[in-house]
Amino acid sequence: MILLNKDTKCLVQGITGTQGSFHTSEMLKYNTNIVAGVTPGKGGQSLEGVPIFNSIEEAKENKDINSSIIFVPAPFAKDAAFESIKHLDLVIIITEHVPVHDAMEIMEYAKENNTTVIGPNTPGIISPGVGKLGIMPTHIFKEGNVGVISRSGTLTYEVASQLTMSGIGQSTCVGIGGDPVIGTNYSNILQRFEDDPDTDAIVLIGEIGGNAEEVAAKYIEDNISKPVVSYIAGMTAPPGKRMGHAGAIIQGNSGTAQSKINALSDVGVKIAKMPSEIVEQIKRSI
Template sequence: MIFLNEDTKCVVQGITGKQGSFHTRSMLEYDTNILAGTSPGKGGQEFEGIPVYNSIGEITEQMDVNASIIFIPAPFAKDAAFEAISQLELVVIITEHIPVHDSMEIAQYARRMGCKVIGPNTPGIITPGVGKLGIMPTHIFNPGDIGIVSRSGTLTYEVASQITQAGLGQSTCLGIGGDPVVGMDFAEILQKFEEDPGTKAMAMIGEIGGNAEEKAAEYIAENITKPVVAYIAGRTAPPGKRMGHAGAIIESNAGTAETKMKALKAAGVEVAEQPSQIASVMKDIL
């Protein structure tokens, strides 16, 4: 397992909002170790037995926390992220539609502070049997030794479900986010899986647009020894097509499914033609 383990002590930023409250209940039902929440102006209240504070600064004066999940609306998400990054080790940003320049500042500040940021526009992270900081449905996951990293929330769920149905399980699953600018990238996540004794193989789910998968392929060739199985979504999309995510835009002949698949295969990665093939390939490997 990576990032989210038994020692993770979580804060929910925006715990009393519509999305924050709904998903906090789900995270608590999955036994996620949530110790506190923030909601400016509502400090002193409780939500589902969880104390609510006005700021993370107030929380850190009272208790030891090291991770946050953000359900703050896009116009205010940068301030919330900066507050969390300055004091915590892991920050998961669920929020969509954060302006690109805000995301750039968040990513830069996180690197400077040595904080791990997942997202924005991510389904989050789940370590099956331990907890989740995210919005994914928990019933499709099963504790195991396959790490999943993805740009697509929906495909994460599909692949995880098929791996579970195949009698296998996941060590940790996370979405890096579908925006053009995100915190941690494929290479950083794959390296953590490489170092994790509980992960034996990795599934990497990419999509058209940008060069994240090509960069990951270079990194895999030089640094990763564990088996990686990949799938690239959007193979039939024409140039200039946007595929759901702001980050999935093809420009000229760069960022196409073909260029990504070619780079990954050259790095020794087995590339599935369909997401449904990943589970069967994993069964053969493991």
């Protein structure tokens, strides 16, 4: 497993909102170590036994915390992220529609503070059997040795579900986020899986837009020895139209599904033409 383990002690920013309270409850049911919540003005309250504080600083004075998951609305996400980046090691930004300039400032600040940021616009991360910091439905995952990285939450669920139904469990599944500007990229997660003794093979789920998958292909060629299987969504997408994610737009000849598939297959990554083919490819790889 990577990023999320028994030593992860998390707080929820925006814990009293509709999304924050619902998903806190779901994360607790999955035995995730949620030790505090933060909502300005709601300090002193609690949610399912989780104490709520007015600020991260106040929470850290009272609890041992090293990570945060953010459910605050987009206009306030930057302030929330800055506060957590300043004090914590791992920050997961679930929030959608974070303005690009805000995201750029968040990532710059994270770099200065050496903090790992996942997202924004991410379903989060799950290490089956350990916990989840995210919004994914837990019943489709099971403990195992395949690491999954994806820009798409929905495709993560589909692929994890098919792996599980075929008896193949997952070590960790990471949604890196579908926005043009995100914190942690494919290469970083690939390296973590490469170094992880619990991961024997990796599934990389990509989509049209940007060059993240091409960059990942180069990284795989130079650094990754474990088998990688990939599926790229968007083969039939028309150029110039955004498909789903803000980052999923083809400009000119770059960012097409075919260019990504070519880059990955050229470095030995096995390509699944449909999500359903991933299971067979993984079975052949491990």
